[in-house]
Amino acid sequence: MRAIAEFAMRSRVRAVILTLVGIPLISPAVLALVGLRRGSSDGLFVLAWAILPLVAAAGYMSPLMAGLAITHFVGVLAGALVLRATRAWSWALVALTIVSALGILVTSQAAGGVLETLTQAINEAAGGADTPEAQQLSQAFASEVQATGYLTWVSVISAVLALLLGRWWQSLLYNPGGLQQEMHALRMPLPLAAAGMLLWVYCLVNEHFVFWGAVAAFPMMVAGICLVHWLVARKGWGRGPLIAMYITLVIAALPLAGFLCGLALIDSWIDIRARSSDNR
Structure with missing residues (x-):
């Protein structure tokens, strides 16, 4: 894991490559590391390249999936930049949560709602709409509000994990033990x-x-x-x-x-x- 962080910090191009690979947790964590260490200029540069393939694939990719991915990256970077500016995890968590929530709401509007897509995914994962598991899970998402809330919750959790990994990398490279001190405080x-x-x-x-x-x-x-x-x-x-x-x-x-x-x-x-x- 340290080798990934060292590779990303050698140049913006290498950081872009790692974000473009699209590895879950790793790619957004690289974006967080760039934002934490180098600030908004490099962070926005890497973010632009990270979301460029999603924008380019707009005609071939569902608006929901593209919106979720973009929201994830933007939320992670927002948290990283606020943490860099304030050195306060409390404000970073609030900023990340607000940005993720707004992103999911915009995505829901652009995709014409997320309930149908989420229900379909649940049915496919459970092996059919008539299975007891599918019916039980579908009851948990009886409205559009519930569906968007669930996606926001998942997005916030995954974004916080990516930000934590990025901050851990920064601590590992430049300030050993720093993350533990911050989280304990x-x-x-x-x-x-x-x-x-x-x-x-x-x-x-x-x-x-x-x-x-x-x-x-x-x-x-x-x-x-x-x-x-x-x-x-x-x-x-x-x-x-x-x-x-x-x-x-x-x-x-x-x-x-x-x-x-x-x-x-x-x-x-x-x-x-x-x-x-x-x-x-």
Whole structure:
């Protein structure tokens, strides 16, 4: 992985080549690394080349797929540039989430809606529309709002993972250990935390907006995860609690997400790390 980062940093042309290859996670992470290290000029240059094939293939590619890919790249670069400018993961996560949401909404309008395409993909993956699995999954996307919310949620998660990988590469090459310090210190500003929590609670009571609630709460959830990482590292508990947390996120996402968001809100209010330091 280090070799990929070193190759990309040698020139803009090499970075463009890696983004044009279109490797999931790797290509957008290269774009994030360029934006983080070299700023908006090189970042926008690589972005333009990354999306050029998507624009050129507009007549042969569905607007939905092209829009999703473009949104992914733009969201990753937006997060990287905000992180470079502010050195604050909280604002980078918010910027990435907003840009991704706007991109999906524009894509949905340009594609004439995403529900039909998403339902068709689910049916094909499940082996037919009449299978119990397909019917169960289709019920989760009963409206266009749910479908766009789900795609936005997936887009935000994948974009954050790409940004994390890009920042890890930057830390590996130029600032060993820097990413861990940043993530352990991640704390959402109280107004953003309160707004995210209110939006999430509002969306929870409306089934059509459940996924949009997950999108609004995602920066909060990341902050909660980072706080748990800090606590585990401070107490020297090893990797066991972290493994258990991620397994629980897979099998019982909603309850744990609520706990993590609540933890992040409390941290935004009272600054758990500072209080812990004062009590040492």
